[in-house]
Amino acid sequence: MIEHSLQAIALSLKSKEISSVELTQLYLDRITRYNPQLNAYLTVDPASSLGQAHAADERLAKGEGGPLTGIPIAHKDIFCARGWLTTCGSKMLSNFVSPYDAAVISRFHAAGAVVLGKTNMDEFAMGSSNETSFFGPVHNPWDTTRVPGGSSGGSAAAVAARLAPAATGTDTGGSIRQPAALCNLTGMKPTYGVISRYGMIAFASSLDQAGPLGRSAADCALLLNSMAGFDERDSTSLNRPAEDYGRELNAAAGAKPLAGLRIGLPEEFFGEGCAPEVMHLVEAAVDEYRQLGAETVAIRLPSMGLSVAAYYVIAPAEASSNLARFDGVRYGYRAPDYHDLTDMYCKSRAQGFGSEVKRRILIGTYVLSHGYYDAYYLQAQRIRRLIANDFAAAFRLCDVIIGPTSPSTAFKLGEKASDPVQMYLSDIYTIAVNLAGLPGISLPCGFAGGLPAGLQLIGDYFTEARLLNVAHRYQLATAWHLQRPEAFD
Amino acid sequence: MSLTLEQVHRVAHLARIEISDAEAASTLGHLNEIFALIEEMQAVDTLGIEPMAHAQDLAQRLRADRVTESDQLAQRAAFQAIAPETEAGLYLVPKVIE
Numbered sequence: 055m056i057e058h059s060l061q062a063i064a065l066s067l068k069s070k071e072i073s074s075v076e077l078t079q080l081y082l083d084r085i086t087r088y089n090p091q092l093n094a095y096l097t098v099d100p101a102s103s104l105g106q107a108h109a110a111d112e113r114l115a116k117g118e119g120g121p122l123t124g125i126p127i128a129h130k131d132i133f134c135a136r137g138w139l140t141t142c143g144s145k146m147l148s149n150f151v152s153p154y155d156a157a158v159i160s161r162f163h164a165a166g167a168v169v170l171g172k173t174n175m176d177e178f179a180m181g182s183s184n185e186t187s188f189f190g191p192v193h194n195p196w197d198t199t200r201v202p203g204g205s206s207g208g209s210a211a212a213v214a215a216r217l218a219p220a221a222t223g224t225d226t227g228g229s230i231r232q233p234a235a236l237c238n239l240t241g242m243k244p245t246y247g248v249i250s251r252y253g254m255i256a257f258a259s260s261l262d263q264a265g266p267l268g269r270s271a272a273d274c275a276l277l278l279n280s281m282a283g284f285d286e287r288d289s290t291s292l293n294r295p296a297e298d299y300g301r302e303l304n305a306a307a308g309a310k311p312l313a314g315l316r317i318g319l320p321e322e323f324f325g326e327g328c329a330p331e332v333m334h335l336v337e338a339a340v341d342e343y344r345q346l347g348a349e350t351v352a353i354r355l356p357s358m359g360l361s362v363a364a365y366y367v368i369a370p371a372e373a374s375s376n377l378a379r380f381d382g383v384r385y386g387y388r389a390p391d392y393h394d395l396t397d398m399y400c401k402s403r404a405q406g407f408g409s410e411v412k413r414r415i416l417i418g419t420y421v422l423s424h425g426y427y428d429a430y431y432l433q434a435q436r437i438r439r440l441i442a443n444d445f446a447a448a449f450r451l452c453d454v455i456i457g458p459t460s461p462s463t464a465f466k467l468g469e470k471a472s473d474p475v476q477m478y479l480s481d482i483y484t485i486a487v488n489l490a491g492l493p494g495i496s497l498p499c500g501f502a503g504g505l506p507a508g509l510q511l512i513g514d515y516f517t518e519a520r521l522l523n524v525a526h527r528y529q530l531a532t533a534w535h536l537q538r539p540e541a542f543d
Numbered sequence: 544m545s546l547t548l549e550q551v552h553r554v555a556h557l558a559r560i561e562i563s564d565a566e567a568a569s570t571l572g573h574l575n576e577i578f579a580l581i582e583e584m585q586a587v588d589t590l591g592i593e594p595m596a597h598a599q600d601l602a603q604r605l606r607a608d609r610v611t612e613s614d615q616l617a618q619r620a621a622f623q624a625i626a627p628e629t630e631a632g633l634y635l636v637p638k639v640i641e
Contacts, residue, residue: 153621246598260597289604290597363583374558381559383634388627395637396559404561412560413573416551419558420574433584435594440587442595475576491598 055080056216057538060125060273063219067114067124074107074114074124078168081126085171085217088542092193094202094211096131097139098171106168113166121276123166128218130209131172132179133264134253135159138169142255143177143187143205146380146387146406156253157285158222158264165280170218174208177408178377179229179257181205182480185471186410193467194237195539196505200464203233209267210237215542220268220277224254226261227365228459228484231496234267235459235508238498238537240525241267242274245515246491247292249278250285258372259290261365261488270535271497271525275300278518294516302523310347311527316452317343318353323457323483331502336458339499339509339528343456346527353448353455357440361486362478364441367421367434368489373411374418380406413474442490449514454524458483459496459508483510493518497525498534506537545575 055063055072066072082100089095103126110124134140134152136159141147155163162169176186184192184207192207194200195215202211206223210233213221223230225243234241242265249264256262266277279300284293319340324333340350382388382402389401407415421430448455461482470477487494492512499509509528513521529535551571555562562570612618619632628635 149625151625153618153625286604286606290599290601292599292601357587360584360587363581366577366581367584378559382627383636384622385625385627392637395639397561398637399559400556400561403559407560413570413577415558415560416554416570416574417577420546420550420554423554423557429585430581432594433587433589435596436589436592437584437587439592439595440589442598474573475580478577478580489598 056084058219059270060122060219060268060276063125064119064121064123068119074110074168075104077124078103078107078126078170081170081218088215088217091198092195092211092215092217093174093190094192094208094215094217095128095171096141096174096189096208099138102137103168103170110166110168120165122162122280124168125219126168126170127162128170128173128209128212128221129159130175130206130221130223132175132224132255133158133222134255135169135172138172140172140255141189142179143175143189144407144411145188148188148387150386154253157250157287158254158281161280161283167280173206173212173221176205176207177411178255178373179205179224179226180373180410180414182228182232182477183465183470184208185467186408188408191467194464195542196238197464200466200505201236203236203460203464205229206241206267207233210234210239210241213237213239213267213269215539220266220273222264222277222281223267224262224264225488226257226369227488228481230265230267231484231494231508231510232460232481234496236464236506238506238535239267239269240271240274240495240497240535241265242278242495242518242522243487243493244278244282244518245493247290248518249281250283250288250291252285252287256376258369259376260372261369263488270529271495271522272300272303274495275303275522297519299519299522302519303526307527312343312524313347315348315454315524317348317350318448318452318455319350320353320355320358320448320455320457322355322358327461327482328458329462332458332460332462332507335500335502335507336456336509340456342528342531346531351452353451355441355444355448355486357437357444358486360437361441361489362482364434364437365485365489366417366478367430368438370414370418371422371431372418374415374422377411377415382406410474438489441486445486445490445492445512453513454521455512457510459510460484463502463505463507487512491515493521495521495525497528498537500534501537506534546571546578
């Protein structure tokens with residue numbers, strides 16, 4: 055059962071081969087057994103999950119179930135879920151039991167899915183290794199001495215070790231795609247505005263976007279169908295007609311299912327900076343796409359090299375503003391001793407935030423402060439425009455852009471933890487996609503030294519269905535995505 | 544450019560984060576490395592380029608100015624139950640005005 059696709063699980067639930075209560079218990083047992091090695095989950099609440107599973111079984115018995123009814127799903131601890139501890143990986147929210155549901159949680163409830171637990175993450179989603187979590191690092195199931203990637207590292211490790219059939223994540227600069235790559239999963243960041251940010255704790259509001267982490271593109275399509283949709287409570291939610299993101303997956307296809315597809319290969323993705331063993335796998339995947347009928351075209355994204363610099367102005371600037379709300383007054387951590395109001399703020403924030411979060415708040419405060427705003431913040435926003443323009447020009451020449459997701463496979467725990475700049479550069483291929491607001495997906499493309507590598511596909515705005523299909527066709531022809539870490543059988 | 548220790552203390556105060564001298568010194572090193580990375584931007588000619596604040600160039604939606612929450616007292620109780628300190632429906636903080 056733990057290797058079943060979401061569609062196959064749904065069929066087993068409908069045919070009463072297994073109940074949602076049994077399925078949920080199976081995963082809770084696996085979590086009890088394996089989570090101590092991984093630290094992927096921060097909170098499980100068996101009574102709550104089994105209660106939801108029981109309700110799902112009643113729905114299924116009445117023949118009312120949908121594609122996700124009764125399926126347990128793990129949620130990144132950035133999504134507020136009513137009655138659940140929602141920490142965002144921070145001491146600041148270590149006592150925060152959410153009084154309301156995020157839109158993503160509400161939508162999964164409506165679909166009849168079961169909340170299996172809340173997963174570990176980098177503190178306030180600021181990190182690429184899951185080492186900034188107040189609750190300790192997550193270990194990569196492929197090699198527990200290595201990082202799972204971040205910031206959605208707990209969700210990625212949980213799905214990779216089969217401690218959940220699927221999970222949610224969020225992606226501000228690569229936080230779904232990079233952990234997907236490092237854990238042999240498929241993970242998608244949709245077009246900005248497709249999934250409501252309501253109840254998703256904000257890091258950098260103009261970049262943050264939720265998305266699915268699963269074992270295949272087909273699973274991600276089913277998850278996205280539930281997650282996407284207009285929400286008036288999020289001022290940046292896009293009001294577009296509903297779509298079936300999996301609509302292209304079942305089309306009949308011959309030996310060349312991607313005939314006519316133009317794949318852009320950016321010079322900037324295939325130059326220096328990527329580990330040769332990863333590049334080798336990416337190039338083999340490009341060859342596979344040629345076999346599937348796609349043609350490749352050389353393209354350029356000349357401003358992409360500036361994306362990390364622009365991102366580390368824009369994201370901290372927005373974070374410094376968003377995280378001003380954590381002041382020890384209405385919720386979250388308050389320092390035990392202080393002598394006046396300002397001291398209460400300063401001590402609560404000094405004690406409640408970890409060092410990476412503080413660092414980014416300080417960068418953001420500085421670049422927004424008097425005298426520096428034009429030189430940093432506005433310049434970064436102008437470069438953001440150049441990057442978006444590069445993609446617009448590229449999409450006149452091709453339909454999908456392909457490159458590596460991450461410049462390396464999973465690195466060792468502690469290897470980059472004391473060097474923020476090296477850590478930031480591990481997102482060099484993913485950040486530009488967030489700056490432009492485009493959809494991107496990472497999918498498994500092979501192994502180097504026993505560690506998985508990820509292939510990134512980037513599409514033009516609102517081409518999620520096409521991206522999922524392009525990923526799906528590769529997954530029909532290859533078996534990389536079916537591999538799983540042996541230690542978690 | 545490089546930041547000074549004094550600037551780190553000033554920015555930390557603006558951000559309302561207490562910082563010790565030792566923390567400020569180690570933070571200074573990291574911040575300067577990060578700003579060295581960010582400095583790459585300064586060499587780029589962006590004259591005439593419109594700053595991009597947002598991925599979708601959309602106007603902010605407006606809504607009617609009316610209460611949409613039902614059961615407001617229960618809502619307030621639920622939200623205040625998680626506050627560090629409340630009394631009679633109010634959030635308590637140290638005295639500001641003598």
